[in-house]
Amino acid sequence: MSTLEEHVDVGVPIDEAWDSLHRVENYPRFVAGVREARTEAGGRAHLDIEASGRSREIEAELSDRAAERVMEWQTTGAPDLMGSFTLQPIDDNHTRIQARLEYDPDTVREALGGPKGFAQANAIERTVRSDLEHFKECVEQGR
Template sequence: MSTLEEHVDVGVPVDKAWESLHRVENYPRFVEGVRAARTEAGGRAHLDVEAGGRAREFDAEVSDHGDERVMEWHTSGAPELAGSFSLQPIDRNHTRVQARLEYDPGTIRETFGGPKGFAQANAIERLVRSDLEHFKEYVEQER
């Protein structure tokens, strides 16, 4: 398994960032490749994704640690992916959003295609960093 961690600082209070992160239906606005997303019963989310020219549907189980401002998730089928978002207040009006993604590079390549090895790791890193920047734009516009 490979692990990727990235973060972005956003210009909103931690409560606002936490609330925005939980609006799964808005993920297509800031997560590359997500065409549609919805919350389902029992702490689950359903996402329609297009990546590498391939359309896929994913179900994920989501758990919150609200007091700690940590949201963990993992897919409930193939491909096996897991991750978390943790939010830390910087001050009253700024929050650090930390994203962590755990994945098997071979599984990602089989599922979505793309390069091997280091090139693939760089591509995933760029994608996560871009999604965090898009989240920053999204949440700061929603003020």
Template sequence: MSTLELHVDVGVPVDRAWESLHQVENYPSFVEGVRGARTEAGGRAHLEVEAGGRAREVEAEVTDSGEHVMEWLTTGSPGMTGSFSVQPVDENHTRIQARLQYDPEAVRNTFGGPKGFAQTNAIERLVRGDLEHFKEYVERG
């Protein structure tokens, strides 16, 4: 299992950042490869994802754990878990900490892509890009 932790500071108050992360329907606006997303009953999220030329539907259980921590777990393949921690830097700035645990081979089998270290680098670039896109999205309002 590989673990990736990255963060980005955004120029909005913590409550606005927190609310934006919970609007799953808007994920296609800032998460690379997500073509559609919706919230479902029971704390579930349904994502239509295209990666490596392959389209897949991904289901995840989403829970709030503690103050301003959102955790998620995919319910099928590829098995991944993660969390977003949202912490105030000051009154108008917030740090978004993303944590992702995944099996590189399972991700490769599901979506294709390079093997080994190259894949780990590709996933890190993807998550880093998604955080930057979230920053742009939330700061635009």
């Protein structure tokens, strides 16, 4: 498994960032490739994605450690992915969001396509960074 960690600082209070992160239906606005997303019963999320010209449906289980401001997730099928978002207050009006993604590069390539090896790791890193920046824009603009 490979691990990627990225963070972004957003100009909103921690409660606002936390609430925005839990609005799964808004993920298409800031997560690359997500065409539709919805919350389902039992702490699950359903995502319709398109990556490298391939359409795919992904199910994930979500769990919260609300007191610690940690949201964890794991796909329930291929590709096998897991990760978390940890929110930390910087001050009353700013929050750091730490994203952690654990993945097997070969599994991701088989399921979603894309480059091999080091180029794939760079592409995933760029995508996660971009998604965090888009989340920052969305949450700060109140969308």
